[in-house]
Amino acid sequence: MDKRLAMDLQEMQQELIAIRHDIHANPELSMQEARTSKLVARKLKQYEFIVTEEVGTLESVPPGDRSIALRADMDTLKLVEESNVSYTSTVPEVMHAYGHDGHTAMLLDAAKYLSNHRNSFFGTVYFIFQPGEEKLEGAVAMMNDQLFERFPFDVIDGLHNSSGKPIGTFNIRFSPMMAASDRFLVTFQGTDGHGGAYSHLAMDATVLQAQFILALQTIVSRNISPNNAAVISVGAIQGGSFNSLNVMPSEIRIGGITRSFTKLVRDIIERRIKELVHGFAQSFGCTVQIEYNRLGCSTC
Incomplete structure (x- = not known):
């Protein structure tokens, strides 16, 4: 690293740490980042930026x-912080555990540095502070608000x-760095029954659930080439009641996510999940509903 750059960054370090600690102590959920947005806007104006909502604009001198x-990104999710740091979360059951406090602080640090060195680059830099990343709402909202048209960056x-x-x-790579993200929710419905004397009359929902989850893992190991990367993870299962352990449930729900880098792999995963869903429903004699949503695409 250039010595002058290193010295400048060292001088800015304490402010960077203070900003990150402040954001960490005051986390905000997706699309509720009012305080963080105000902090960002205040800092950008202090650094002599043109500020428009969550975007700060900086032009070089001379312009290019x-x-x-x-x-x-600025948001976080519901989590309980169990740390003894001085800047621990002050918001019950909300915590910056995913690093977005650091992301915001780092981008503000970069904004301050470039503002102090406008003759070190040639053109315009837009600093975008995105809300609602965790719930996948913020990027869509910003694009619907004509982000790309109002700030035409290369x-x-x-x-x-x-x-x-x-x-x-x-860490960088010369192909997509962040995977495409999909979500699925499967609901199997059949006949409930007593788990003892009349278990043979019920849909064996828990066995179906277990076998289906295991079968999902064979998609990556047997349908996807070892040269490609993919993930299928089940994050939620629901069925039955701990208050009625002798009752076999009539409905079970299974939800999860997939990750992939190419359209081919993404298509294979979706097709195979749907094939397994309907195959299991037929073999266990029940009905099924599946919601499969493609979310963000892979990005470089």
Whole structure:
């Protein structure tokens, strides 16, 4: 790293840490980032940016005709923080455990540095602070609000911190870095029954559930080439009651996510999940409903 750059960043370090601690102590859920947005806007104005909602604009001196956007996310999810740090969350059951406090602080740090060195680049830099990343609402809302039309940049870059990586290193690749994301929710419905004397008259929902979850894992191992990466994970199962352990449930629900990098792999995963869903319903003599939603595409 250039010595002058290193010295400048060192001088800015305490402010960066303070911003990150402040955001961490005051986490906000998706599409509720009012306080964080105000903090970001206040800092950008302090750094002499043109601020429009969640976007700060900085032009070089002299101006140039190229443009780039840098993006960070601001929200978090419901989690209970169990730490003893001085900046622990002050919001019950909400915690910055995914690093978005760091993302926001880092982008503000970059904004301050470039504002202080407008002659070090040639063009326009847009700093985008995205709300609602965790619930997948923020990006869509910003695009529907004509983000790309109002801020016509040539390229957009982002990053995500990663624990376990050596400090001061970056991981990049010359193909999609972030996988496409899909979600599925499957509901099997059949006949309930007593788990003792009349179990033979009921749909064996729990066995169906177990076998179906195991079968999902064979999609990646047997239908996807070892040269490609993919993930299928079940994150939620529901069925029966701990208050009625002798009753076999008539309905079970299974929900999860998939990750893939190419359209081919994405298509295979969706097709095979739906084939397994209907195959299991037929073999267990029940009906089934499936909701399968394609969310974000893979990005470089």
